[in-house]
Amino acid sequence: MCLAIPGKIIELDKKKQTATVDYGSGTKRKANVSLVKIKIGDYVLVHAGFAIQVLDEKEALETLSLFKEMLSLQEER
């Protein structure tokens, strides 16, 4: 129910508050973007046809190294 799929905004119609989202592997679908502030190129989470949040690309790329750091700090204690 709360499933949300990440995708990239490739087209944006600000007036209609819709965007085309590219989910990879050739899957593209329209989504309503009235709940978020976005620009073309942003990654968003889409739930039930609505973008509900913009994903932080930097945080996403750093997630694994952050986890590793947390674990090694704990190991040292």
Place this chain on the structure above:
Amino acid sequence: MFSLRDKELADDIISQITKAKVHLKFMHVCGTHQDTLVKHGLDVLLQKCGIEIGQGPGCPVCVTTPKEIEEILLLAKEGKTITTFGDMTRVPGLTSSLQQMKTEGCDVRTVYSIEDALLLAEKHKEKEVVFMAVGFETTAPTTASVLLRDPPLNFSVLCCHRLIPPALQAILQMGELKIDGFIEPGHVSTIIGVKPFEFISKEYHIPQVIAGFEPLDLLMGVWMLMRQIQQQKAVVENEYVRAVKPRGNRKAQQILQNVFEPMDVKWRGFPVIPRSGLRLREKYESYDARKKYEAELGLLVEEKFTEPRGCLCGDVLRGLISSKQCPLFGHECTPDSPVGPCMVSSEGNCHILYRYTKK
């Protein structure tokens, strides 16, 4: 877009948890978390390390009450065009389900989004289109967004939206089971942020971690809960930083606030939980199916609403038993012939367990 798979890291997490020699019970409230846990065998793996992790009332379809099911069945019978998400159509009511009523000629449509329901109402002004709105804080803003666009008056909403933090408090207040920590739902949190969970840690001294949906997200979430317990802390931590901002989605929160107000509501398996539901504000009452069809729905007042016979969904939703402990599981109750909603919904505890372990 990026991969969050790293076997070595997963092994490290498990090794640290094993070394800690703990005996802990955690609860999460999300069908997607349960899916990840069971699909990847993490529930069994963690149990071997002393950590039991179970799903509470985290499935919007499952916590919808028998009364709400009867309301939508009655509206279908009265000739309205019913629209809702797929799983909802299969939940059995007292004598029927939406799916069954469809085979008997009622107009029932499965939609992917409330947008599809609105489109139907716009195209067919002669139809009275009712959208059964289920879902937590993740989904409620989508309903609110559509209502802000002045839909045609042949469109209305049977609002069954519910809020997660009051349900967590209800579980703790009922005191039926000892919970050492909560894994909080990542996508609910993308909307509400971190703060709405804080009172739980403060008032009940329970650690909480907001987690994402990859196997590593959940392992890390469990590890972070364990670390809090070792350090005798009880705060809300955010593991899912790539999607959950501390203050959540302010725009969505504002839209929710404009359209809905909190109300006391019953959850399946629970008594009435204060301020755990949403209803449309007075300004939007012309779209409120309960007000619009008050005369028809009034017929239900005298009805008795009971759980299906022998169904233990209530105990499953309160985290008291695992689905396997229900005598109906896998026998009288299967995904093809479900007795209770937890076996209907792909987010339901029984359905998930059946899907990955019985087939």
